[in-house]
Amino acid sequence: MSDNSKEIKYPKYSVLMSVYAGEKAEFFDKSIKSILTQTLPTDDFVIVTDGELTDELDRVLEKYCTAYPFIRVIRSKKCGVGMCANKGLAACRHEYIVKMDSDDIAHKDRCELSMKLFAKHPELDMVGAYIDEFDSDTGEHIAYKKTPVTNEEIRQYARRRNPFNNQTLCYRRSMAQRIGGYTDIPRCEDYEFVINMLMAGAIGRNIPKVLVDYRVNEGNYKRRSNWVNTKAFFRVRYSNWRKGYSRFSDFLVPCAFQLFMFIMPSGLTSVLYKRFLRNS
Secondary structure, three states: OOHHHOOOOOOOEEEEEEEOOOOOHHHHHHHHHHHHOOOOOOOOEEEEEEOOOOHHHHHHHHHHHHHOOOEEEEEEOOOOHHHHHHHHHHHOOOOEEEEEOOOOEEOOOHHHHHHHHHHHOOOOOEEEEEEEEEEOOOOOEEEEEOOOOOHHHHHHHOOOOOOOOHHHOEEEHHHHHHOOOOOOOOOOHHHHHHHHHHHOOOOEEEEEEEEEEEEEOHHHHHHHHOHHHHHHHHHHHHHHHHOOOOOHHHHHHHHHHHHHHHHOOHHHHHHHHHHHOOEO
16 A cells, blocks of 8 residues: 555455356456455455356365465355355455456456545445456457446436446445345346445445456357347346336437347457447
8 A cells, every 4th residue: 555545544345256167267366366466455355156166266266265264255056146246245244345257357456446435435335447358368458448437427327328347346235235235137237236226325436547457258249249138238227217217218229229239240249349339
């Protein structure tokens, strides 16, 4: 931590991560390491397994659990991202939760800057930041994904899209429990979680800085445009409209665009995504 940060009383935080058998052990290792080398370290790291893992992934877990006793592993039957998050949420010991994906890389100051914002603005319930998307195979930078910064901008933006990069999200445990945590809707559970938090009165803020490197490959583009993802996309935005959070046009416009993405060949989807859908 920097010298001028020593006067700040940082809140303690828990890190919550889930992992499944399809993850690469190399990526999983780098993701865990990026959390363990934070400038503001944690003393509570919860990892939930979504079903049985490969031997390679288990070896990564064994290595880190042996070296860092505060890492706790919750073994779960395969239940999906949302239900894994709920299991981890119940196990976390601190009020502030730092969500972390099992293949992304957190910048060293991610947790310090996030907790610093919570310390300076105790009214906040959710904090996020920008991400740097990079090609998992080549390491090439693809784009920066920027998000609205202020609470007012976040609430407006959320009518059509997730106003937080889920890979950077930190939030209050008590508020998350108040809304019942995550649902089991596939692919869009993070967006639905954010909407439910906002409807419950949560106050959010995004740090206008890249704090996580997000790994992207061709599989990401295929998942974004497959039918399972498209149905979940429609369902969440329809729910937002029915609950009164958004207008009918906020349901119709993004769904029409998602339908267009679904119809297009996956190769063309990746080209459009890289060139037009992110702030490079």
